[in-house]
Amino acid sequence: MSVHELDAAGNDMGELVSSTDWEHPTVRWWVHALRLPAGAGLRFTCDWQNPDDHAVRFGVTTEDEMCFAGGYFYPDDDAARPVVPGCISQGSGLECIVFKR
Numbered sequence: 050m051s052v053h054e055l056d057a058a059g060n061d062m063g064e065l066v067s068s069t070d071w072e073h074p075t076v077r078w079w080v081h082a083l084r085l086p087a088g089a090g091l092r093f094t095c096d097w098q099n100p101d102d103h104a105v106r107f108g109v110t111t112e113d114e115m116c117f118a119g120g121y122f123y124p125d126d127d128a129a130r131p132v133v134p135g136c137i138s139q140g141s142g143l144e145c146i147v148f149k150r
Contacts, residue, residue: 062089095116
């Protein structure tokens with residue numbers, strides 16, 4: 050699993066987090082908040098090795114592959130109400146569930 054920062058034009062600005070251990074995933078905390086300019090974003094990708102003789106797909110059972118990334122964010126303007134597709138308002142923040150296929 051890896052997370053890369055993208056600029057507003059979609060250019061890869063570098064890897065922010067990488068983890069190869071499903072049992073002990075990488076956790077990264079920034080001393081100062083990571084600020085993304087308007088239009089910038091994050092790319093979350095996953096890959097896996099399949100030694101089996103059949104296709105393995107994304108899913109939530111022990112026969113499937115899973116890949117998740119979690120994080121927190123907040124708007125710079127305390128009065129702003131962020132509008133993010135797939136997110137649910139949770140108090141003064143958002144909860145966003147993303148399924149990677």
